[in-house]
Amino acid sequence: MKSAPHFTMRQLSAFVTAAELGNFTQVARRLNLTASAISNQIAELEGLLGFQLFERTTRKVALTPEGREFLPAALAIRRQLEAAANIASDIRNRAVGIVRVAAPLTVAAEILPRVIADFVRHRPAVQVRILDTGVEWLSDRVANGEADMALGPDRIASPDVMVETLYPxxxxxxxxxxxxxxxxxxxxxxxxxxxxxxxxxxxxxxxxxxxxxxxxxxxxxxxxxxxxxxxxxxxxxxxxxxxxxxxxxxxxxxxxxxxxxxxxxxxxxRAMTLYTPLGRRPSSWAAALATHIRETHLGPASGIDD
Missing domain, CATH: 3.40.190.10 (Periplasmic binding protein-like II)
Structure with a gap:
């Protein structure tokens, strides 16, 4: 029985991103690599697969019929690899006491530092890491496991994310x-x-x-x-x-x-909102920080002058 080809995450990311952008230079810019490195990774993937994925010209690349057929499988494999990486990250973070909070720049600069400083004052073993995130991506970063929670303005959330209004x-x-x-x-x-x-x-x-x-x-x-x-x-x-x-x-x-x-x-x-995952067990530190945010720092205040 012939063994399955051994894809790498880099090869699949290069292929999927090239299929989206249609230009190796733009792919290289997004993935922080050189255009030649992207070309080599896709060539390696084509060698493993045994068929050509792209028709190449000097200005752009376009999927071959085989490439179009393979793309959904590549997307599924990449999602599974990302999910595995996020689960592994969750396990490591629970062990070492890391909590990741996604927040837009203004919340990350104006509100979270005071929240974090108060939280870790009596918990020196905990590391709270802020992930600067656009408002439109807060829910997604919680849903895909990149963040343990998110704090920011109210937006429509993924169905596997719980949305709590903290104050208007x-x-x-x-x-x-x-x-x-x-x-x-x-x-x-x-x-x-x-x-x-x-x-x-x-x-x-x-x-x-x-x-x-x-x-x-x-x-x-x-x-x-x-x-x-x-x-x-x-x-x-x-x-x-x-x-x-x-x-x-x-x-x-x-x-x-x-x-x-x-x-x-x-x-x-506008509602200040806490986003937390549904169906995924938080670490004890993440649960404690979420409780701290709900009960201690973010009470019902509008910020309007009296």
């Missing part, structure tokens, strides 16, 4: 002290939008615009559209317009010299 936080406006908005403690959105808005693109599109009435959303004048709320706050501090964020980032905004204005009509809420 309103979207508020931030501006420089000499901005005309600084004279107001409260403003309706329709009045606030007379001034240019510095928008944190993806969050603004997903969390703010859909909750504004169409006639108000249509009046938005964007001074800048950036990827990260920290950048938006910095531009607002430089007088480039006002920006908005959940009020739980008040500490960061005030350290940048910004002034808060509550936004009403409508009041748009």
């Amino acid at each position: 936080s309103a979207w508020v406006a931030w501006c420089a002290p000499d901005h005309p908005m600084a004279a107001h403690r409260h403003l309706a959105w329709a009045d606030a939008l007379q001034w240019p808005l510095v928008a944190a693109g993806r969050d603004h599109e997903h969390s703010v615009l859909p909750r504004l009435p169409d006639n108000i959303a249509a009046t938005v004048k964007s001074a800048q559209i950036v990827d990260n709320v920290t950048t938006a706050l910095g531009l607002a501090a430089a007088g480039m317009g006002f920006t908005c964020s959940p009020a739980y980032l008040a500490g960061l905004a005030r350290r940048m010299g910004l002034v808060q204005c509550e936004l009403t009509n409508p009041t748009i809420m």
Whole structure:
């Protein structure tokens, strides 16, 4: 009986990524390798399989009929290898006391350090590692085992992830002290939008615009559209317009010299959320940290000025 070919994770990742991107240079950039290394790995895989996976040209690569047929199996094998690696990582981490928490950059910088410092003060053997993660990937990193839990804004989660609302936080406006908005403690959105808005693109599109009435959303004048709320706050501090964020980032905004204005009509809420896995046993340290987050550090506070 002929033995099965011995694939490596690198070969399968190179093949699957090349099938997605269609260009070895882009694959190399994503996998932090050289284009020649990617080409060699795919050539090795083709040698093991005994058939060609790609038609190659100087500009792009395209799957052969055999490559298209093999792709679903390669994806399944890669998923199984990743799952095995994550299970092994869980076992090691339970043994040495490592807890991994995924969080978006602002939460990782503004909220988690205080939570972690308090948690490990009486648990010196525990290591809590923060995984900087985009908001849209928080649930996925918990579901696939990369993180023991995630802390961040509410988003639709995978069915194998439990979502717990810790506390609500309103979207508020931030501006420089000499901005005309600084004279107001409260403003309706329709009045606030007379001034240019510095928008944190993806969050603004997903969390703010859909909750504004169409006639108000249509009046938005964007001074800048950036990827990260920290950048938006910095531009607002430089007088480039006002920006908005959940009020739980008040500490960061005030350290940048910004002034808060509550936004009403409508009041748009955002929930600080804890994501934990369903159907996967957490380590005792991960369970303890989750309890610590629920009960100790993150009480019901909006961050809005009284």
